[in-house]
Amino acid sequence: MWSARIVAGAVLVVLGIGWLLQTAGIVHFDSNIIAPIALIGIGVALVAGSPRGMHVPLLIAGIVLTAVLAGDTGMHNRTMHAQPVSGSSAQRPLTAADIHPYSVGAGNLVVDLTALPHNGETYRISGRVGTGRLEVIVPSGMAVSVDARSAVGNLDIFGQHSSGISTNDLVNISYPGRTRFVLHLRAGAGSIQVVHDHA
Secondary structure: OOOOHHHHHHHHHHHHHHHHHHHHHOOOOHHHHHHHHHHHHHHHHHHHHHHOOOOOOHHHHHHHHHHHHHHHHHHOOOOOOOEOOOEEEEEEOHHHHHHHOOOEEEEEEEOOOOOOOOOOEEEEEEEEEEEEEEHHHHHHHHEEEEEEEEEEEEEEEEEEEEOOOOOOOEEOOOOOOOOEEEEEEEEEEEEEEEEEEEO
């Protein structure tokens, strides 16, 4: 019978090859399937290694992935009113009524705020990725407040970089009387980037 290490290693190799092919543009698949596949691999590895006793690191990884996927499933079960741009993990709200908490368990999430009306209103946007990359695009010349935190990863807020464990950044750009964007952004393991549009 295969050992837990062999099964877990094989799953990681397959995921790595798939991710490489996706990045190179050779194949295309939904990045949100990575976490479920990894969870299946961890389960198989635990079963394969069960005669040899508990494998605590694999068990912990499985629990973490299960929690991430549970949160992501709850998010996808909500009614989505925003108009998506290209890609399954991209959102582009057109009005204040379209805004809702944006979240993915694993993968990339892009929130494009450039289509919202510039009428002096304050828009409050929250975004979260469990594992992956979160990018928010805001219109140039508007007031912006950013509260970004990553448990493990990188932050790039309008070119201001920070990285490491438990990183956080607070940025405030003030334009009295103009439309204001208040961003509350979180990443478990991954990166957060906030940029201005170049229109």
